[in-house]
Amino acid sequence: MTKRTLDEWLDYQLRVHPREIDLGLDRVRAVWQRMGAPNAPRSVIVGGTNGKGSTVAFLKAMLEAAGYRVGAYTSPHLLAYNERVRVDGADASDADLCAAFERIEHARGETELTYFEFGTLAALDLFARAGVDVALLEVGLGGRLDATNIVDADAAIVTTVDLDHQSWLGPDRDSIGAEKGGIARAGRPLIVGELDPPEALLATVHRVGARVQRNGVDYHVQDADDGWIWQHEDGTRLTLPNPALDASAQRTNAAAAIATLHALDGVLPCTEQELAQGVRAARVRGRLQRLAEAPELIVDVAHNLQAAGVLAQWLDEHPVDGPVHAVFGALDDKDVGNVYATLGNRIAHWHLASLTAETSRGLSAQACAFALPDTAEHDLYDDVGSALHAARRAAPARIVAFGSFFLVAAVLRRMNGDPPHMP
Template sequence: MSSTCSDHLAAPDATAGLDAWLGYLESLHPKAIELGLERVKQAAQALQLDLPCVRIIVGGTNGKGSTCAMLESILLCAGYRVGLYTSPHLLNFNERARINGETVSDAALIEQFRAVEAARGDISLTYFEFTTLAILRLFAQSNLDAVVLEVGLGGRLDAVNIIDADCAIITSVDIDHTDWLGSTREAIGLEKAHIYRPGRPAICADPVPPDSLVEHAAAIGADLWRFGHDFNYSGDRQQWRYGGRQQRRNALAYPALRGANQLLNASAALAALESLQDRLPVPQQAVRQGLLQAAPPGRFQILPGQPLVILDVAHNPHAAAVLAENLDNMGFHPYTHAVIGMLSDKDARTVLQRMDKRIDHWHCATLGGPRGMRGEKLVEMLQDVSPATQSGNTEDHSVTAHDDVASAWEAAVKAAGEGDRIVVFGSFLTVAAVLELLGRKA
């Protein structure tokens, strides 16, 4: 059954801009998140939505954005016409949709919003469902060879899962979004595994996947490619190599994306391309060039200058552990300052534990909105989990709360010496706020 919401705004008129449309979409449905495919499938049928190209869907707890960026970049270097859908955005909604490497325009999005609005009738859609349908319809009309679609949340009931993947990738399975997906890796793995399809390549880059994922793939007859079994990588200081079921790619330069997990993500992307080589053949030079050019913002992004600034959207324990390892692999810095802001539905305590030994000075920011956590709450948690914090602020270690990201950032910049580094993490919102302050494009 479709549902309606009587408290939403009036539909935008013909002169309305993108911001007016996005405000309208936020008001349409009584819940910001309502997992389930029934309503979005009904609307897709009304739109006669069809994607006549190779469809790659990417899910996972962490690593989705990096893997999507690598796939897009490699396929573009191979000469294909490619659509990329990712979420959330950092600064502008338009970042969620790219066609042939270009961010889509306001006008292109508004045209699709009008089409979805006209087709949905009394079907109540969430912001994510409505915008997903609009972007999929845009891709369907853009004469593409391939689309790369990032799952928003989970897999089984995420709006992206109305599309049957020709190849599906799960990058990692860890604890996040427990209110929606369950509190164990087994439960979360099963939710994510539902993007796999019978008889189609199902890539899993998690080195130790939950049994639930492996069993679901077997139960539906998916062609499961497991890291360490069906594909792998190896490397030295200068270069690395990929080995798949039948394909070897040697003498590869390291990806532009920095960090300990990027070869795992890159090998998952190359496994997907190997599994699709009959439909999307990719020459070696396109792989080399594509990996060098893929660089989504906010994934261990290092800004030049002094002090060194590192931006990372890490917001769960698994991502924090990877960030901590990446910081450990950098050169010496006298002090490390953290600008952190988190949402209250995240496992902030464990994130702080994973990062504690790498941070000398904490600048804890309050994030706005109903889900935002107060900086004072982060300070309280640090006082519980950090031995260094318990003895109070000193020249070598301090923890302070701030009303917003801007004031936390300002304090960190003021306190940091020339050889120090500042790491900004905890949420897309935290990284976006600093990018905005710096006047940088995401």
């Protein structure tokens, strides 16, 4: 029988389950156990509305600076599926992913798995086979019923809680927070990264019996000359450099990563120098990433209301001499009207791109325009490339290309000549 290519495997996974999302742990746990429950000796799970990928990047860089072998599982990808599974800083190869998928297919029998569940099992399988010291697992959706939660992680992080994916997680911050708190484990550290978490999150993790560590309560962040200070209530005080990752929220993400390793000091010890090195070294593509000058082109995966607020704050802190143009596209479950309202008059002209060719969930440019204020200057484009081309011709100072991961991926491909998007 001819072996499937990676593209063929991914297409198969999109077809083999009748639903793209099917939250629940019973099916994926059963297949995982048939595979021998592969896992790394240590693991950290990272959930939250925004900041998950950046927090994983900080953890990864800090642990690698300390000499640990690290596996990182993140989603979604931007340019190639292989980005989702990284071992020792390198993307998983097509061959390794295909071999893992074959093992999963053999183990699953008649059990249905989603695309994300296949990917989660593949990551756990490859981390175990590579013999990494620690696995970093980014939650895909929610937490309590997400496939990554089959692992009883040594520590968990909830970065932020805000409105997103309400049809799956609930209508308000409390219900969403309770779902995200489901990654907590009794007697193990649970780091809460934001200063004002919903009460239901705190109630959930305390009820579980997790060792809760809260930003602003158990540890604190403060400014310092040419950097910042991380301080714990136990007296630990660290002087750290500013992250290379831009936006003020990145200090919060780095602080949560440090709080996690501080709580695991007897398991995954890191020195102050190693933590500082990790803060400087962490990088994530598509997060306020500068791609060009004259005009400046910034890409950012700000795809929900909270992330739009972070982008708005960054624009206020980094003004330019001239109007800012936006290239924007979104998926059909996003509150684009409130995203526009959050950015407000910071954007002089909107270049709205249809994402219908990128994904069945993509909004058309016309649908995006429907929620714009009547006074907002805008143009509509059938695809991201056309919107970007027009913006680069029209914008005198700065372009911010933001919204869906699909939009950012399309901009990166056009600017960098990277490989085509994979399913």
